[in-house]
Amino acid sequence: MKVLVTGGSSLLGRTVAEQLRDRGEEVFLLQRRAGAPGFAEHLGDVADPATVIAAVAGKEAVIHVAARVGITGSWDEFAKTNIEGTENLLIAALAEGVSRFVHISSPSVAHHGRALVGIDAEPAEPELARGHYAKSKAQAELLALRANSDSFPVVVLRPHLIWGPGDTQLVGRIVARARAGRLATVGTGAALIDTTYISNAADAVVAALDRAPQLRGRAFVVTNGQPRPVAEVIAKIVTAAGLQPPSLRVPYRAAHFGGKVVERVWDRTGRDDDPPMTSFLAEQLATAHWFDQRETRRALQWAPAVSLDEGFQKLADWFSRQSTAEPH
């Protein structure tokens, strides 16, 4: 099967591509910059219709991973990549007669700021979602589900907090902060959060691709199904990197308020580096979000192969190989 994977430079995009290639699929990547030896690459932006049409041509399946992530940037930037980019892919795939479309979304599309405790995938709500990223992803998900039909099966997966060796988002940021001595526990650190080890997330994407005709039109949250207190997750990641867990504590209210101030400063000054705190991040770090995985596992006929503990071991091994390769 000829499969196009967008966002091939991301950890998830790359891992999915590798898994599909390893089982004999013909995999193509769409990404902005070259750098994936062993794959046929289309270079360009998903927001550019011409690039997308060219990339989708001749493909039987599309896995749409590419997205603008992060907590800084204007609404227009998020909307362009996440909403227009998704629309471009859907139109091109429909026109091309692609037979399966897996759209990667985020649990934040249905998160209104309250604690999420053992819930299943609720409908995406752009009006209530918090922040540009979640709002734009919510609209994109609705577009994808609306495009679904018997002849064009669309499945939406919402993996929650992917991490693993090579992850520059969650792991990379936490470790960088820990190294800089800027890592603090927000609130009590006891909020239970679900996370997803990278290969489990990739397995789930492949399962969704395989079962797309049966699962069409549905959205699933994907996690390891092993929620842990947020402070414990962070401590395990930091420990895997050979560092000390944070001893700093910031009360939730302070973090939330500080985050609002920081957002305003970044907004006014137009900085686009990562701010130390935003109100959204404070909320994410201090409220529970864990999910009911029963229906996801039943429908996808998938279960995580790597447990949290095994994942943290793999992460530690990877860090120790890294440090041998390039000592700090």
Next chain:
Amino acid sequence: MVSPSPIAAASLPPAGLEGLDAKWSRLVTALDSREVERRWHVLDNRVAKPRITLVCVHGNPTWSYLWRSVLAAAPRDVRVVAVDHLDMGFSERTGQTRRLGQRIDDLDTVIGALGINSPVVVVAHDWGGPISLGWAGRHRSRLAGVVLMNTAVHQPAGSPTPRLIRMARSPGILETLCTRTTGFIKGTVRLSKKHIQRPVRAAYLAPYTTAARRRAIATFVADIPLEADHPSSPALDDVAASLACMDDLPALLLWGSSDPVFSDLYLRDLAQRLPGAAVHRYPQASHLLPEEVDVATPIFRWLETLDEGAGGYSAPVSGQPLWAAIERRHEDDAVAVAEMKGAEMVRSVSFAELAAAVAATAGGMAAAGIRRGDRVALLVPPGVDLTVCLYACWRLGAVVVIADAGLGPRGMTQALESAAPSYLIGVRRAILAARSLRWPGKRISVDSVGTQARRALGIWKTLDELEELGREAPMPEPPGADDVAIVAFTSGATGPAKGVTYRHHQARANRDAIAALYAITEEDRLVAAFGPFALYGAALGITSVVPDMEITSPGTLTATALAGAAAAVDATLVFASPAALRNIVATAHNLTPQLHNALSSTRLLMSAGAPVPARLLREVAKIVPNAELHTPYGMTEVLPVADISLTEIESVGTGDGVCVGRPVAGVEVAISPLDADGNATGPLTIDPEVVGEVCIRAAHVKDEYDKLWVTQQASAHPVGWHRSGDVGHLDDAGCLWIEGRLIHVIKTAAGVVTPVAIEHAAEGVAGVAQAAAVGIGPAGTQQVILVLVPDVPPRRAGLADFALADAVRGAIPVEVAAVLAVAGLPVDKRHNSKINRPQLSQWAASVLAGNRIERL
């Protein structure tokens, strides 16, 4: 035929009322008793050829909407109709004042027009009660039963009429409250203890949008015959009188006991008029019962029992009455009951004296007017007086109500309001509490009192007076084996205390089970420091001595007091609670060699009432060197179920849960397996290693939960079995292992998890003093949380040290989401040992949602 145009015609309700199916609504036309054509709005699920038809009758100021949950839950072969009275709901506004007699006629008319061919059960609430019972009196042959909720047919003599109704009736208020405004409707809905959602509140108001449409609400209130000369009084008296001919009628009384209008007073009145009634009190619910609790499930369950008939399990009845041993030894001068103060015996009676006192007191009670079946609360600490009162009541056939003072004033009030005794026998402190907390029952003082105190405390008689009265009085006929003997209240450690009734044959079987289990003969002499078994001392025909202790807190029993009591009668048996044992161990160093020696003739020590740790028993063994140490397993509803000795505890080792031993002779134990949702739905099995709810069958299982019919139904199936609410399994050797409470089972996505075994595993980890496992999150996808008390308690509760958390996870075979550390676990006040898991789970859920950590 005359057809004056009505003030407003009947109509269908507007679309979209919360929970109301538009298909149910219909308009029914018929000639009323004055030959005038009228139209009613009726809800009708239109079942063709029903097995039975429920006719549901609302009160004031509601309408048939009140019954929507009953229509929605009806089985396929049950027709449910709910009528709007004329001038009420969406029925016609006649513009006339319709009194009770007319309303009964109207109900007769509309039921006639509905074409009902099956037997009828009337279901009524509030003033729907008298109206529907009026109809019932006229149609006894068609009637299969009645279901009544918060209603009345009679104002009991000497009791005040409901204040709220008197207020509503006062001139000036009536019109404003009922007609000019929607105050009465809103107020009725607002009486509820539960918050009623806005769309439901709006639905109750829907038929009463204008003052003209509300007129009947005022006339309805005005029609309540509070006074004897009220025009509707004769009609109400007729209804009450007609119940006398229906005393064999199957009835279900569902009652919100927090109702400020129809209080328990009216429940008692109705229960007396309908002696066969199944009664369920909801202590927390108020007037608008169908909005506060699920009434539909009990109603349809009760309909099933009408078809099932009585039948079921009949246990072998043992012959000896409870007072037989006292009568047998009526010439014996041996000590029957003794009381201690320190190491001194301060009071005692011989069997001869006890027999005489019991006979005289029973006779005196009868002469004073206490009848067989009357309820008598005994608020007397263990000792001579309690023994006399208890056996006198039993001999007379009065039902004793026993509520442990350990329940506290609030719990005692709830228990006594529920049991509603006609008499209350108490020591001075109990009489004082009864006076100030308005406990029900004519007060009988154990202590003699002066005239002033007598009046101040409202004392009816003293125990001495009754005994005196009885010296000349003839002995009453003894009760039968089937008469109720006792209402005993559960500890209340796991919810509000429930009354548990035993009939005489069940209490006899209970006595015989204890005698057989511990091979008790009249040669034995007992130190009774454990309430429930102490009651049976005289029934067992043995000498009992009550040691010096504060009875409400067993932890006050010292080793010296225990040994002193043992020395006084040369005791062979000691019954004590674990809390008492703990203090005995702690104070053992005070024992003189002589007192220590007094405990050497004890052959058996039994401890019950809460889990008894083996290490505690091992400590106790040093103090009573020649005694076998036993701990029975059981509950207020059936005790003993199983029994295990310290030797056996040591030999079975560890496993999933706590081994409580083999079922005792005459007791069958079976397991009802758990399904994936953690409910015990499986058929009973005795296969080993199957985990489920522990079910028990024995001749000494309770008769029923008092005035808790719904609870009784849930606890007693299959027929004859008692569902204990405990989860456990049987092993290959037939021993029973308890793994926790059914409500504490954790329902994870991977299956159900019982807490006790994983708690033991966690407590085996170095650095952990105590552990409790709870579930958080929705059932079916719950996460297991361990809450620890570390050896070094944390200054602030929160996440456990990560290394400790990992060690605990490593010791437990199931997935643990989080490990929390606290300085102490919340326990029930009563036993000071049962972990309050619901509270703990709520706290853990809040902490792990990311909230500020509240004090536990």
